[in-house]
Amino acid sequence: MTRIGVVTFPGTLDDRDAARAVRLAGAEPVALWHADADLRGVDAVVLPGGFSYGDYLRAGAISRFAPVMGEVVEAAGKGMPVLGICNGFQVLTEAHLLPGSMIKNDHLHFVCREQVLAVESTETAWTGEYQPGERITIPLKNQDGQYVADERTLDELEGEGRVVFRYEDTNPNGSRRGIAGISNARGNVVGLMPHPEHAVEAGFGPDGARGPRSGTDGLRFFTSVMRALVS
């Protein structure tokens, strides 16, 4: 069975939901601890959301130096799929696995909403089961969600097809070019601000076509990586 690690840092909030999403997708979640330089033989890693180290210094800045992150960076370099969600995305940028950074939302408010995204790349380990251009709805909840990078980096990301998700209908935080998620060049490392792990089970997700809270658009992140690992 595919084993997917979920890292817990001090201040991580969404590790249980991420593990639950992994299980609902049909894989085995494996709890990974920030202080252990050990990935326990997992096939992929999820860095979940929250406020690791209270976002002190900068979001994700201290977590980057956790013992487990050395292992994650090394494994990512060898092609292991890594998904950073919200605070996990911030950790990936601080660890230089993904370019750019996140700063405070342009309107200064905490955002919590059901967000429509366009899936712009299905070439990554985490998006293979989506259709190019597909619109999906998953929750967005953050304070420091404004994606920024210099113009050259943004041009490079767009030119190489590494903008994986873009905000649709509205730009909720002032992110450059409406970018919600990106990947590395190889496509095994993906980071995004919205939360796929909160939209994996009917009854607990965003409102969907089949009724209130029926949305499960996030589930295919996890089935995508299972397929990518098999092929």
Added chain:
Amino acid sequence: MPKPEILDPQGKAVAGALPRLGFGQFTAVRQGKRFELEVDGPVTPEVLAAAAEAATQVLSNPVIEDVVRVADSEADAAATISSGNLA
């Protein structure tokens, strides 16, 4: 400090509040961070160099922030290292 080209939402919010409190002469505000590091013993050039290294590698994120000053705060005319010399 946030890089000049990076939007500083906190500074903008402060800039919006100042005129309401009667400080109408300020046209813009940018908000940064100041870290005070302590050592046992004197602040040698080596200590300052280590502080500069920590400033660029950990305390700031070069994607969004510039290190504008690393100095011995107790020596008034402290050696100032411009951010350009830190890389």
